[in-house]
Amino acid sequence: MNIADGNIFEAMRLVLPEHRELMGELGRLTKNRQRPELADDEVAEFEYLWGEAWMGQGELEVTLFQSGDEHTICGIPLSYQPPLRLQSEHGCIMIALQDIIHVKRL
Amino acid sequence: MMNWIYGLADMQSFYASCEVASRPEFALKRREDDDNSDPALVVAGDPKRRTGIILAATPPAKHLGVSTAMTLGEALQLAPDLIVVRPRMEFYLQVSVRIQLLMKQLFPLQEQFSVDEGFFAFPWPSDLFPDPIQAAKELKQAIWDQFHIRCRVGMSYNKWMAKMANKAAKTMPERVVWWTENDVTEKLQTLSIFEMWGLKKRARVLHDEFQVETIGDIAKLPLSLVRHRFGVWGEVIHRWSTGHDASAINPDAYHQPHKGLSHRMTLPRDYEEREEIKVVILELLDEVTFRVRAADQKGRRVGLGMTYGSFSGGFYRAKTLDYYTQDTYALYPEVLALLDKYWNGSSVRAIVVSLDMLQPATSLQLSFFDHAPKREQLIHTVDQLRLRFGEASVMRAVSLGRAGQLRDRSRKIGGHYR
Numbered sequence: 318m319n320i321a322d323g324n325i326f327e328a329m330r331l332v333l334p335e336h337r338e339l340m341g342e343l344g345r346l347t348k349n350r351q352r353p354e355l356a357d358d359e360v361a362e363f364e365y366l367w368g369e370a371w372m373g374q375g376e377l378e379v380t381l382f383q384s385g386d387e388h389t390i391c392g393i394p395l396s397y398q399p400p401l402r403l404q405s406e407h408g409c410i411m412i413a414l415q416d417i418i419h420v421k422r423l
Numbered sequence: 424m425m426n427w428i429y430g431l432a433d434m435q436s437f438y439a440s441c442e443v444a445s446r447p448e449f450a451l452k453r454r455e456d457d458d459n460s461d462p463a464l465v466v467a468g469d470p471k472r473r474t475g476i477i478l479a480a481t482p483p484a485k486h487l488g489v490s491t492a493m494t495l496g497e498a499l500q501l502a503p504d505l506i507v508v509r510p511r512m513e514f515y516l517q518v519s520v521r522i523q524l525l526m527k528q529l530f531p532l533q534e535q536f537s538v539d540e541g542f543f544a545f546p547w548p549s550d551l552f553p554d555p556i557q558a559a560k561e562l563k564q565a566i567w568d569q570f571h572i573r574c575r576v577g578m579s580y581n582k583w584m585a586k587m588a589n590k591a592a593k594t595m596p597e598r599v600v601w602w603t604e605n606d607v608t609e610k611l612q613t614l615s616i617f618e619m620w621g622l623k624k625r626a627r628v629l630h631d632e633f634q635v636e637t638i639g640d641i642a643k644l645p646l647s648l649v650r651h652r653f654g655v656w657g658e659v660i661h662r663w664s665t666g667h668d669a670s671a672i673n674p675d676a677y678h679q680p681h682k683g684l685s686h687r688m689t690l691p692r693d694y695e696e697r698e699e700i701k702v703v704i705l706e707l708l709d710e711v712t713f714r715v716r717a718a719d720q721k722g723r724r725v726g727l728g729m730t731y732g733s734f735s736g737g738f739y740r741a742k743t744l745d746y747y748t749q750d751t752y753a754l755y756p757e758v759l760a761l762l763d764k765y766w767n768g769s770s771v772r773a774i775v776v777s778l779d780m781l782q783p784a785t786s787l788q789l790s791f792f793d794h795a796p797k798r799e800q801l802i803h804t805v806d807q808l809r810l811r812f813g814e815a816s817v818m819r820a821v822s823l824g825r826a827g828q829l830r831d832r833s834r835k836i837g838g839h840y841r
Contacts (some may be wrong), residue, residue: 324660326582326670329621330536332677334684334714335836338515340535340677343520 352382353418363420371397380419428547428555428578433564435541435573438466438479441518442508444571455567458482464506467495468839478510493661524565526650529562532672544672559599565647580604583668586620587611589744605664625653638664639754681718683779686710688828693732693770699826700771704758706822706829707776712751716806721747725754726777727761732770749784801807
């Protein structure tokens with residue numbers, strides 16, 4: 318144990334090899350997340366919310382799944398047909414339809 | 424100035440809680456704020472073997488006088504109606520990693536400390552965590568909501584103080600405690616040294632040799648004196664007694680290469696004969712080298728430890744080799760040399776074999792006298808078979824004898840049933 322490293326608790330812990338393997342396995346699983354499958358009615362609901370916000374200049378919170386991670390963007394739809402565009406506080410953002418996993422009215 | 428608050432969450436009677444929470448007949452009655460809503464239940468090893476001890480007990484079982492490490496027979500004498508459950512280690516580990524995942528979702532830093540404990544940390548003051556006590560309560564609630572497991576939380580300005588605050592939380596109604604720098608004198612240093620986590624036998628030495636009663640008394644001793652008596656540990660103990668600890672939270676701690684690996688086995692009976700002890704040493708060494716190979720590492724310090732009959736005395740000794748290896752055949756004679764040098768012939772209750780000073784396995788140790796590449800190929804094939812079909816799928820003939828423990832061990836995790 319090297320006190321200079323300040324790793325006393327790391328040096329003192331006792332971990333079963335099976336436990337460590339499981340942690341690694343779960344870590345890999347959570348890192349390699351797959352895009353969630355959307356049900357037809359979810360897609361229809363998102364489409365409806367998008368259209369409603371586009372017509373009424375309403376603000377949406379859109380969750381995107383990109384590179385195994387979720388990102389949320391808030392803004393007002395600028396188009397109804399693809400390519401979808403959203404006016405956010407950071408400017409106009411293009412959104413790929415296949416990246417959308419959730420839409421919420423703000 | 425922004426600081427970090429360190430927390431330690433400790434699951435209550437973890438194995439027993441997993442059992443209560445996963446059985447509908449008990450889970451539906453279980454309440455977070457009422458320990459007595461649990462049944463008097465214990466998780467115990469196989470009563471026919473020495474492992475037949477109490478691994479965990481619910482609070483109502485503890486109220487009946489049952490405690491962990493007591494034998495099942497003793498527990499049943501105290502409480503004949505006790506509900507006895509066999510351990511399910513795989514299940515507990517699955518729950519454990521998921522609880523840690525939840526902690527990771529709630530706090531910016533998290534590090535698992537043991538199967539039922541996890542450190543976390545968050546900046547303070549900060550907009551995200553305006554009230555540390557509330558943050559701890561939310562963690563407790565989230566764990567309860569998802570797992571139906573109670574926990575207590577200790578928080579402070581470093582890991583060590585969080586660990587001690589966690590102990591203090593045991594007696595608090597809400598099981599949440601937050602200690603600041605101002606609590607060192609009043610709350611930490613007034614505790615008995617026997618309450619000081621991590622000291623083990625050193626607490627008795629401090630008490631008997633230095634007349635130390637409280638943690639504060641250690642702080643009054645000259646550092647040189649404590650360091651002289653306990654070596655590097657003396658410095659740690661002295662620092663801790665003043666509330667200091669430099670341990671960082673390392674979220675990647677478990678994804679780094681091993682520094683050392685060891686396997687320990689408590690034997691089902693006292694082993695008297697060298698020939699029998701040799702069999703278990705070989706089995707443990709096989710397991711250690713299998714795991715070292717799986718991690719693609721090699722080591723050069725091999726160790727052997729023994730606990731003698733009735734857990735009275737024993738030894739642990741290691742030898743540093745001139746070369747790195749992951750090969751049982753190279754290490755076995757070295758371990759036997761340790762056995763012959765340090766074993767005093769007493770009956771043996773437990774054996775541990777270790778390999779450390781590990782480094783990445785990049786080279787092959789060549790010898791003029793054997794066929795290293797060929798043997799490496801054979802070892803690799805056996806490893807693959809074990810990975811695919813289980814540890815006991817390929818075993819040495821000696822393991823089939825009376826002394827062999829491999830078959831029984833392969834059915835267990837950490838010495839307890841899967």
